Amino acid sequence: MCTKLINTLIVDDSPLVRDILRDFLEADGSFNIIGEAGDGEEGVQKILSLNPDLVTLDIEMPKMNGFEVIEKVMQQTSVPIVVITSQDTAKTAYEATLKGALEFYPKNLFTSALSPQKRKDIYETLKRISGIKRVSVQTFEGDVFKDELKSTVQTYTAGCPENGNRQVEKRDIKAVVVASSTGGPKALSRFFSLFPADFPVPIAVVQHNSSGFDESFAQWLDTYTPLRVKIAEEGESLKAGTIYIAHTDKHLMMKNLTAHYNDDEPENNQKPAADVLFRTAAESLNESVVSVVLTGMGSDGAEGTRKIHERGGVTLAQDEETSLIYGMPRAAAETGCVDMVLPLDGIPPELIRLVTPGK
Numbered sequence: 001m002c003t004k005l006i007n008t009l010i011v012d013d014s015p016l017v018r019d020i021l022r023d024f025l026e027a028d029g030s031f032n033i034i035g036e037a038g039d040g041e042e043g044v045q046k047i048l049s050l051n052p053d054l055v056t057l058d059i060e061m062p063k064m065n066g067f068e069v070i071e072k073v074m075q076q077t078s079v080p081i082v083v084i085t086s087q088d089t090a091k092t093a094y095e096a097t098l099k100g101a102l103e104f105y106p107k108n109l110f111t112s113a114l115s116p117q118k119r120k121d122i123y124e125t126l127k128r129i130s131g132i133k134r135v136s137v138q139t140f141e142g143d144v145f146k147d148e149l150k151s152t153v154q155t156y157t158a159g160c161p162e163n164g165n166r167q168v169e170k171r172d173i174k175a176v177v178v179a180s181s182t183g184g185p186k187a188l189s190r191f192f193s194l195f196p197a198d199f200p201v202p203i204a205v206v207q208h209n210s211s212g213f214d215e216s217f218a219q220w221l222d223t224y225t226p227l228r229v230k231i232a233e234e235g236e237s238l239k240a241g242t243i244y245i246a247h248t249d250k251h252l253m254m255k256n257l258t259a260h261y262n263d264d265e266p267e268n269n270q271k272p273a274a275d276v277l278f279r280t281a282a283e284s285l286n287e288s289v290v291s292v293v294l295t296g297m298g299s300d301g302a303e304g305t306r307k308i309h310e311r312g313g314v315t316l317a318q319d320e321e322t323s324l325i326y327g328m329p330r331a332a333a334e335t336g337c338v339d340m341v342l343p344l345d346g347i348p349p350e351l352i353r354l355v356t357p358g359k
Contacts, residue, residue, distance in 0.1 A: 003030070005030060005031065005032035006030055006031045006032065006053045006054055006126075006127065006130045007032050007034045007050070007051075007052045007053045007054070008025060008031045008032065008033050008034065008052055008053065008054045008055070008056065008130075009033075009034060009035050009036070009037065009043075009046055009047060009050060009052040009054070009055045009056070010022060010025075010033060010035075010036045010037070010055075010056050011036070011037040011040070011042075011043035011046075011047075011055060011056065011057045011058060011061070011066075011069065012036075012037075012038070012056070012057075012058040012061070012084070013038050013039055013058060013060075013061045013062055014058075015038070017058070017084075017107060018036050018038075020110050021056055021084065021110065022036075024110050025126075028123045030123070030127060031054075031126075034050050034052060035050050035052075039061050039062045039063040039064065040061045040062070040063050040064025040065055040066065040068055040069045041063040041064045042063075043055075043057065043061075043064070043069050044064065044069055044072045044073055047069075047073050047077070047079060048073070048076060048077065051077075051079075052079060053079075053080070053130045054079075054080050054082065054126060054129065054130040055079055055080065055081045055082065056081075056082050056083075056084050057069060057070070057081050057082065057083050057084070057096075057101070058083075058084060058085060059083060059085045059092050059093065059096065060085070060086070066083060066085075066092075066096060067092075067095070067096060067099060070096060070099040070100050070101060071099055073100075074099070074100045080102050080129045080130055080131075080132050081096075081100060081101045081102060082101065082102060082103045082104065082105070082126065082129060083096045083097075083101045083103070083104035083105075084104070084105050084106075084107055084110075085104060085105075085106065085107065086106065086107055086108075091216050091219065091220045093213065093216075094185050094213070094216070094217060094220040094221075095220075097183075097185040097186045098185075098186050098189065102129050102132065102182055102183070102324075103125060103126075103129055103182065104213070105122065106213070109122075121269070124269070125297075128182075128297050129182065132182075132325065168314050168339050168340065168350075168354065170353075170354060171287055171288065171314075171354075172288055173201055173288055173289070173290055173314070173354050173355045174201055174257060174285055174288040174289065175201050175202050175203070175204065175238065175254065175257060175281060175285060175288070175289050175290075176201060176202070176203045176204070176289070176290045176291075176292065176351060176355075177203075177204050177205075177206075177254065177274075177277050177278055177281050177289060177290070177291050177292070177304075177308075178203060178204070178205045178206070178274075178291075178292045178293075178294065179205075179206050179274030179277075179278070179291070179292070179293045179294065179296070179300060179301035179304070179328060180205070180206075180207050180208070180293075180294040180295060180296050180328075181207070181208040181270075181295070181296025181297055181298065181300065181325070181327075181328060182208075182295065182296050182297045182324065182325045182327075183294075183295035183296065183323065183324025183325050184207045184208070184294060184295060184296060185207065185217065185220075185221075186324070187294050187295050187318070187323075187324070187344055188205070188207065188221060188294070189221060189224040189225075190224075190344060190345070191294070191344060191347065191348060192221065192224060192225035192227060192229075192243060192348075193224050193225055194345065194348035194349075195225060195226065195227055195348055195351075195352070196226065196352070197226035197227060197241060198241060199227060199240065199241050199351075199352070199355070200240050200241070200355050200356070201240050201355050202238035202239055202240055202241075202242050202243075202244060202257065203227070203242070203243045203244065204232060204238065204243075204244045204246070204252065204254055204259070204277055204281070205243060205244065205245050205246065206246045206252060206272045206273065206274040206276075206277050206300075207245065207246070208270055208272075208296065208300070209248050213248075214231055214245060214246070214247055214248045215231060217245060218230055218231050218245045221243070221245070225243070227241055227242060227243050228241060228242045228243065229242075229243045229245065230242065230243070230244060230245070231244070231245050231246075231247060232244035232245060232246060232247070232252055232259040233259060234259065234260060234261050235258065235259070235260065236258065236259045237257060237258055238254070238257045238258065238259060244259060246272040246277065247261065247272070248272070249271055249272075250262070250263060250271070250272060251263070251264055251267075251271060251272050251273055251276040251277075252272050252276065252277050253276060253277065253280040254277060254280050254281040254284065254285070255280055255283075255284045256284045256285075257284075257285075260280075262276075264276075267300070268298055268299055268300040269298070270298070270300050273300055274293070274300045274301040274304055274328075275300055275301060275302075275303045275304040276304075277304065278291050278301060278303075278304020278305065278307060278308055279303070279304050279307045281308070281313075282304070282307045282308040282310070282311040282313055283307075283311070285311075285313070286311045286312055286313065287311060287312030287313055288313070289308060289311075289313040289314075290313060290314040290315075290316065290351060290354060290355075291304065291305055291308045291313065291314070291315050291316065292316045292317070292318075292347060292351075293305060293316070293317045293318065293328050293329050293332040293338075294317075294318045294323070294328070294329065294344070295318055295323040295324045295325050295326070295328070295329065296325055296327055296328035296329075297325050297327040297328070298327050298328060298331070299327070299328060299331035300328055301328050301331070301332055302328070302331035302332045302334070302335050303335075305317070305332040305335055305337050305338060306335045306337045308337075309335075309337035309338075309339075310337075314339055314354060315332070315337055315338045315339045315340075316338065316339065316340050316341075316342060316347055316350065316351075317329040317332045317333050317338045317340075317341050317342075318341075318342065318343070318344055318347065319341050319342060319343050319344075321343060322343045322344040322345075323344075329341070
């Protein structure tokens, strides 16, 4: 059986980096390099003329930077773009996701020191991303996005009985756990902008992050929310009003409102895995935890959702309409253990209701 090759365009002003990426991609046998571009303007021209399945894109380039390339391209077509940038521009890479990029990696990852497992993980991620045909370029600025989602909330709520949504009884909530993957940075920046600074419980997040930009991700996300955002540290007591981000390449666990890590094998091909966080939170907090599964590829978070449901906790998932990738939320919903499926903007108000006395 002949497998279709993934037509890929490499856009970077460094000939050396282009050669490295070409060698890396061609070594897998699944990627067909159909062209290269040495600056942003040439990149736009070749994306539009060659119609690639996948684009790797630098941010800092002459004539037109990566941001401008993404904006220009997304005005005319939808193509999966992966940003490959320098470590010192990690925050910039996250900003690129708001404009439509789907994933990002540091350039210094692509060396001979790259482990076989990490190499395999990158190949699999790129293959999945190349199959995404609908890339949302909607921004979260101003009231436009908010107004559009208000109508979505009303429409969806009207159909709740048929969809199995039910009013969840309030209880003493002690923590919220969140899972996200592809499309997650963009969704999380919007999601956490809707929380009050005095949110009365801690929130732990597993965002699949193969780039190693975990510290930069926390710093970047902190600029979008009144809550404090930081990396969860081993043995740290989890406090109200704080978002705790899992370290890259370790499984974050929650035990009695304390953060711990283990170095076990990946689950669902992910490390950190949301299932580990959800499962340990359920085992120690029982009915006092709320889980949220947001946009992402794969099924991570589904079994953790089941475990939280079995222990009496509350389970929420993002709906298909507002998910960039309706993979993880779908897998969670298909367990039959999700209490409410809601649009992205509908989840924070429900969390606020659940944790606020008298609301």
